[in-house]
Amino acid sequence: MGELRNTDTVVVVGAGLAGARCAGALRAGGLRSRIVLLGDEPHAPYDRPPLSKDVLLGKADATTLDIDWAHLGVDLVTGRRATALEPGVLHTDAGELPYGSLVIATGAAPVALPGADRAHLLRTVDDALALRALLRPGARIVLVGAGWIGAETATVARALGCEVTVVEAGPTPVPGALPARVGGAMTAWYREAGVDLRCGAVVASVSPHEVLLADGTRLAADEVVVGVGARPATGWLAGSGVALDAAGAVLVDERLRTSLPGVLAAGDCVSYPSARSGTRLSVQHWDHALQSGAAAAASLLGLETPYDPVPYFWSEQFGRMVQYAGRHTDGDDLLWRGAPGDPAWTVLWLRDGRLRALLAVDRPRDLTQGRRLLERGAVLDPARAADPAVPLKAALAG
Numbered sequence: 001m002g003e004l005r006n007t008d009t010v011v012v013v014g015a016g017l018a019g020a021r022c023a024g025a026l027r028a029g030g031l032r033s034r035i036v037l038l039g040d041e042p043h044a045p046y047d048r049p050p051l052s053k054d055v056l057l058g059k060a061d062a063t064t065l066d067i068d069w070a071h072l073g074v075d076l077v078t079g080r081r082a083t084a085l086e087p088g089v090l091h092t093d094a095g096e097l098p099y100g101s102l103v104i105a106t107g108a109a110p111v112a113l114p115g116a117d118r119a120h121l122l123r124t125v126d127d128a129l130a131l132r133a134l135l136r137p138g139a140r141i142v143l144v145g146a147g148w149i150g151a152e153t154a155t156v157a158r159a160l161g162c163e164v165t166v167v168e169a170g171p172t173p174v175p176g177a178l179p180a181r182v183g184g185a186m187t188a189w190y191r192e193a194g195v196d197l198r199c200g201a202v203v204a205s206v207s208p209h210e211v212l213l214a215d216g217t218r219l220a221a222d223e224v225v226v227g228v229g230a231r232p233a234t235g236w237l238a239g240s241g242v243a244l245d246a247a248g249a250v251l252v253d254e255r256l257r258t259s260l261p262g263v264l265a266a267g268d269c270v271s272y273p274s275a276r277s278g279t280r281l282s283v284q285h286w287d288h289a290l291q292s293g294a295a296a297a298a299s300l301l302g303l304e305t306p307y308d309p310v311p312y313f314w315s316e317q318f319g320r321m322v323q324y325a326g327r328h329t330d331g332d333d334l335l336w337r338g339a340p341g342d343p344a345w346t347v348l349w350l351r352d353g354r355l356r357a358l359l360a361v362d363r364p365r366d367l368t369q370g371r372r373l374l375e376r377g378a379v380l381d382p383a384r385a386a387d388p389a390v391p392l393k394a395a396l397a398g
Contacts, residue, residue, distance in 0.1 A: 008033050008100025010300065011090055013082045015039025017047065017286065018267025019105035020065055021293030027072045029301045035074045036097065038090075040081040041124060044069070049286050051128040052152040053316060057159065058132060062125060082106065085240035087260065103296050104242070104250055104258070104265040108230035108284050113144065116206035119224040122149055134223050137161030142211045142221040144203055146173040149227040151186075151317040158193050165219055166190065167201040167211065176229070179330070182347050182359065185340030189318040230284055232269040245271050249282045254306035255299040256292060264299060266292040276308050276377075277327045285313035310374045323367040326357030326374045337366065338388040346370075346388070353379040353397055369393045 010026060012019045015037050023037040039045065047063040054060040069076040084091035089098055110121045120131050131153075135141070139162045143150045146168035157164045168175070172183030173190075190197035202214040211219040232248040243251045243259040249271035256264045256272065268284040270292065288311065295307040314323045328349035338345030344362035348355060348370075355378055360367040369392040373380070384395040 009036065009098065010034070010101045010103070011036045011038065011097055011099040012103045012105060013038055013090065014103075014105030014107055014267065014269075015041070015045045015076070015078065016105060016107045016267060016289065017045070017065075018107070018289040018293035018296075019103065020045035020067065021290055022103050022105060022266055022297045023069075023074050024067060024072060025294045025297035026300060027074060029297060031301065033100075036077060036099075037069070037074050038077045038080050038082065038092070038097070040079065041126075042079045043125060044076060044078065046125055047286075048123075051125060052122055052149055052156065055125065055128040056132050056135065056153065056156040061129070082236050085237055085242065085260075085263075087241070087262070100262065101300055102263045103300070104234075104237070104263065104269060105267045105293065105296075106233040106236070106269050107289075108268040109233045110226070110230045111228050113203060113206060113226050113228070116224065116226060118208060119144070119206050119226045121226055122153060123230070131223070131225065135160045135162055138163065140220055140222045141165070141225065142167065142219050142223075143225045143227060144206075144211070145227040145229070146170070146190075146197065146199070147176065147227055147229065148174065148313075148315045148317075150225075151189075152315060153225055153227065154190070154195050155193065155317050155319075158195060164194075165196040165198065165221075167203060167213065167219070168197070168199045169202045171199055173197070173199070177324075178359070179334065181334070185345075188341070189320065193318045230268070232282075234269055245280075245282075247271075247282065251280075254308065255304070256296045256307055257299065264296045266296040272307060274308050274327075275306070276310070281311065281327065283311050285311070287312045310371055312371065320362050321364065323360045323364070324357065325367060325371045326355070328357035332356050333382075335382060335386050337363070337386060348380070348385055350380060350382065350385075353382065355380055363388075366392055 012023050045065045050063045081093045110123045141157045141162045141164050143166045146166050172180045173186045174183045204212045204214045234248045241260045250265040267289045271280045271282045274281045312325045332349040332351045335348040346360045346363045346366040349357040355373050358370040379397045380395045381397045384390045
């Protein structure tokens with residue numbers, strides 16, 4: 001794609017963080033043409049991480065981004081859903097919208113359990129407000145999925161006096177992101193918080209006031225919350241010519257350009273090539289949405305910088321701050337800094353001595369220093385890196 005003309009109308013589909021960041025960065029980058037930011041929710045763009053924290057706890061009712069769209073000269077269109085795409089025209093449930101360039105930022109939609117019509121999902125501010133009204137003292141809450149959202153929701157539900165059971169099909173918490181020996185270190189957190197954690201528990205069905213497990217166990221429930229992951233919200237792109245991977249993520253190049261000329265993508269719905277990781281990555285976290293939204297704008301404005309940041313995310317659960325940076329694989333060497341039972345600990349993943357990723361639990365300095373080392377591709381001395389008393393930046397090899 002060449003440099004964007006100021007006569008082109010740019011349409012950003014998806015008014016989440018990635019889309020909002022892209023629209024704002026386009027205007028900040030000097031683009032003078034029309035910018036349309038279109039979202040299917042009735043709300044102005046808002047931040048999602050507080051939904052499972054402050055909104056559920058009742059500390060906030062909204063997390064709207066502090067952006068004056070009218071002042072920026074961005075046409076914010078809410079409550080309008082994209083239905084199809086063809087070159088130069090976006091089809092919506094309220095008519096056609098021509099474009100010169102387009103950015104796909106429709107994010108990801110939570111996976112629902114088949115037949116679990118009465119179960120709650122936690123993706124939107126309306127989801128959070130509806131669930132908050134039900135988290136009353138003594139309420140029996142069954143959470144399906146011990147991932148990041150499940151742990152955060154369990155934390156809040158316990159703080160509000162609910163009786164909480166978490167069922168997880170995997171052998172330990174966060175089975176899709178962490179190996180069992182690391183996820184296993186988190187099981188004690190549930191027990192200490194008074195949460196009944198049941199791993200290796202497959203849900204057979206959800207019915208009024210009950211969750212039936214595959215082994216025949218019946219769990220009484222006033223409310224059921226499902227947090228078993230999310231899939232790219234890209235079904236509307238069928239037949240558009242935009243290439244998707246097997247999971248439905250939009251395939252983009254190093255500048256976030258799709259297979260359809262004039263169309264880019266950003267945020268939770270993309271799969272991008274990472275030279276740093278040596279593979280394609282699909283990331284569904286706040287930091288990626290923020291950075292990729294800005295990177296898509298930069299690409300539209302003609303900048304040649306490849307998009308390849310160090311992936312990063314955080315989760316607040318059971319009184320702990322859990323932070324992860326980088327990307328590990330099963331073949332990497334795992335190194336502990338501290339013991340799993342310690343109040344704070346870190347896990348490092350190394351490949352031929354080179355730091356590939358780290359998970360820090362209440363060790364923010366490890367995370368800060370580790371991110372810098374990941375950006376540099378630093379090689380560590382394993383013996384020094386394993387000593388929690390040695391700053392990571394002082395654990396370099398050689």
